[in-house]
Structure formats: structure tokens, C-alpha cells
Amino acid sequence: MGVAAYLRPEIGRIERRLATPRYVIERTFPDRWAIPVGAEGSERCLAIVERNADEGVTWLHSYVSDDGKKAFCVYDAPTPEALRRTAARSDLPVDRITEVRVLDPYSYASSEEAPNEKLRTRDQVPVSTTREET
Secondary structure (H helix, E strand, C coil), X not given: XXXXXXXXXXXXXXXXXXXXXXXXXXXXXXXXXXXXXXXXXXXXXXXXXXXXXXXXXXXXXXXXXXXXXXXXXXXXXXXXXXXXXXXXXXXXXXXEEEEECCCCCCCCCCCCCCCCCEEECCCCCEEECCCCCC
């Protein structure tokens, strides 16, 4: 697990704590994933959230294709295995699980401002911030 730093302004110090890994699950629904708007849809989603909590899994949000056949669901979870277990309990397909990190383009230093900066990935392999010619 990575370590995240948080500024505690009320006491003027930085606090470090473990960050839960983030994942994207790619799912395919042959007959479409339809969650109705309203009470029934809310109940379905809350049931998934409650089952996930048993494994320390948090469903953050999902992106669903217009035809409802593909979904990309974003989770915080301790392990990919925890995601697989909760998906099975909720009868949700799992095509692929990818561990991801946030790249915020609005707080990211541009290559002009920091040409020699290296962006660190979770496994600490530097990724160049400058465009490489092929």
C-alpha cells in the first residue's frame, strides 16, 4: 500500500497514513446493465455497497457505455481478490481488474515548468514527463 500525506492545518503538521489501492474493473454485460432510476435502483446499489463493505471494498463510481453492455467501475479495495469475491456475491462479471492511480492534469507540472521531473508510479518506476520522440 502506498503512503499518502495529508496536511492537518489545525495543528500545522503533515500526517502520513496508508492509502488504499484504487482499481478499475472492466465488465461486459451481454444483455446490458440496467439499474433503474428511483427506489429500486437505489436499493440495488446500496445492496452492492453493503456487500462490498464486508471485504473493505468501496465502490466510488462507474462509467457505463450508452448501450449498457460495458462498464468501467472504480473502487478502493485492499486487494484484487477482495474485488473478485464481492463481484461474485453481487453476481457482477469481472473481465479485467487494473490497479490505477490518479493523474490530475490541473495539478500536474508541465514539461516546460519541470523538464527533468519524473512522475512516480505506485511501484516507484519513474515515468518521464517529457514527450519522447520515436
